Amino acid sequence: MSSQRRGIHLDQSELLCKKGCGFYGNTGWQGLCSKCWREENQREKQKQIQEDWALAERLQREEEEAYASRNQRAQSQPSITPFSKFEERKTKEKASKVNTVTKFFTPSTKTPPKKDASPFDAQSSPSASSSASRHSSVDTDHATREFIDFLKPLKSGREIFKQCRAFTESMAYKRDMGADELSECVQDFYQNLSERLQTQFKGSTEHVESVMDEVEKYMMTRLYKEVFCPETTDDEKKDLAIQKRIRALHWVTIEMLCVPVDEEIPQVSDSVVKAITDVIEMDSKRVPKDKLGCITRCSKHIFNAIKVSKKEAASADDFLPTLIYIVLKANPPRLQSNIQYITRFCNPSRLMTGEDGYYFTNLCCAVAFIEKLDGQSLNLSSEEFELYMSGQASPNWPQAAGASSCSPGSAALGQVHKRLDLLTGLGERQERVMEKARQLENDLIDWTDEVEQKVQSALETFPPETQNPTATTATGTSAASSAIDSDNVENELLPPPLQPQVFAG
Numbered sequence: 199m200s201s202q203r204r205g206i207h208l209d210q211s212e213l214l215c216k217k218g219c220g221f222y223g224n225t226g227w228q229g230l231c232s233k234c235w236r237e238e239n240q241r242e243k244q245k246q247i248q249e250d251w252a253l254a255e256r257l258q259r260e261e262e263e264a265y266a267s268r269n270q271r272a273q274s275q276p277s278i279t280p281f282s283k284f285e286e287r288k289t290k291e292k293a294s295k296v297n298t299v300t301k302f303f304t305p306s307t308k309t310p311p312k313k314d315a316s317p318f319d320a321q322s323s324p325s326a327s328s329s330a331s332r333h334s335s336v337d338t339d340h341a342t343r344e345f346i347d348f349l350k351p352l353k354s355g356r357e358i359f360k361q362c363r364a365f366t367e368s369m370a371y372k373r374d375m376g377a378d379e380l381s382e383c384v385q386d387f388y389q390n391l392s393e394r395l396q397t398q399f400k401g402s403t404e405h406v407e408s409v410m411d412e413v414e415k416y417m418m419t420r421l422y423k424e425v426f427c428p429e430t431t432d433d434e435k436k437d438l439a440i441q442k443r444i445r446a447l448h449w450v451t452i453e454m455l456c457v458p459v460d461e462e463i464p465q466v467s468d469s470v471v472k473a474i475t476d477v478i479e480m481d482s483k484r485v486p487k488d489k490l491g492c493i494t495r496c497s498k499h500i501f502n503a504i505k506v507s508k509k510e511a512a513s514a515d516d517f518l519p520t521l522i523y524i525v526l527k528a529n530p531p532r533l534q535s536n537i538q539y540i541t542r543f544c545n546p547s548r549l550m551t552g553e554d555g556y557y558f559t560n561l562c563c564a565v566a567f568i569e570k571l572d573g574q575s576l577n578l579s580s581e582e583f584e585l586y587m588s589g590q591a592s593p594n595w596p597q598a599a600g601a602s603s604c605s606p607g608s609a610a611l612g613q614v615h616k617r618l619d620l621l622t623g624l625g626e627r628q629e630r631v632m633e634k635a636r637q638l639e640n641d642l643i644d645w646t647d648e649v650e651q652k653v654q655s656a657l658e659t660f661p662p663e664t665q666n667p668t669a670t671t672a673t674g675t676s677a678a679s680s681a682i683d684s685d686n687v688e689n690e691l692l693p694p695p696l697q698p699q700v701f702a703g
Contacts, residue, residue: 381542486544
């Protein structure tokens, strides 16, 4: 390991959009913000359309030339050119794309609500034939009621609800579309509705943002099952890959990342646990805003842990390594799917600015760093990094002599060395226990001998007195001594007992 350590440094300019617009970029958009990415994507699509038209025209000309050479007799007859039909079809498709979103903003006259119904009664109950009604749940019903309650005070609340409901129902028929196309539909709806609200509320940004937050909550709660980790993407494959990668990096220590956090401090340890809990909880949320809220809370716990450890305000260079450490310890479920879901369907203004956008951009950078992590990033040699990744060695236990210098060996051999070290420690502990047991046994034997010696010495000092087995009475007969008078040797010298005498009066 190199003697001079270098921390993970990220210039704040690297978090911003590569186009220089000042908004936060995103790795999922090739370092661009959502606005520049959409513009770039539109240019690419327009370029592709022009190339397709040019190819179609060239093929049409070749077909017409071949047709003319084969049918010289029919040159004077008017021919129906397939290209005219192709051009007409492309024109209709373009017109349909333009009106795909704007048609939701015009009130429909085909299905007017009942006269005796309230403004939201006609829209509050889902259609029996819609896909959303078949997948309705407590969360979607609760989100619908909250959205209706929020819109009731608004003058245009009924129209907003009708547009959102119509859009979510139309998305049920677009399951076969790719994730990028679904994202584009949702983002187009966000943009058109936001522009209309800006005109209605006369530039009140806070009011528009509050309405857009509720719109996102209502729509994404209903569309969650259809748009989160769709089958048309490889999000699940990426989830498994990053999860396996993080498991393989379980040996990375806090010192290798140069994380300025002291987990021995109880307050710091508590903040670390809360940060891990928040980033794991992100997967349980349905709304992109709620998922961003988990990331923001996690980041604030990280800043608090750094501040307590360093006893000063945390810097951006301290934050990113600590965030990487938290992600490695947490190994959040479906990490890539959650990042892609936020990227595709979150209100774009929230990702471009504000603390939510800043913390989310840092999380994307942390995941990208983990995917490309190597020995140099951790101040390790390539040999050490490979040994740790293969499980043959660990920074937490010493390597066997010559194990890393001779040959890499096998993972099983490394595990054997680890188990031998553990058994050696257990053997030493057993020897110490047996030695104490033998010492206790010797102490008991010595104590027993000492007690016996003391008893014998007492018996020798005070010998017991023997009893006279028989005693001869004055009449010459033998009788046993009384228990009471056995020790009284002078009882024979006592005077005879007094005899009662009678006195005559």
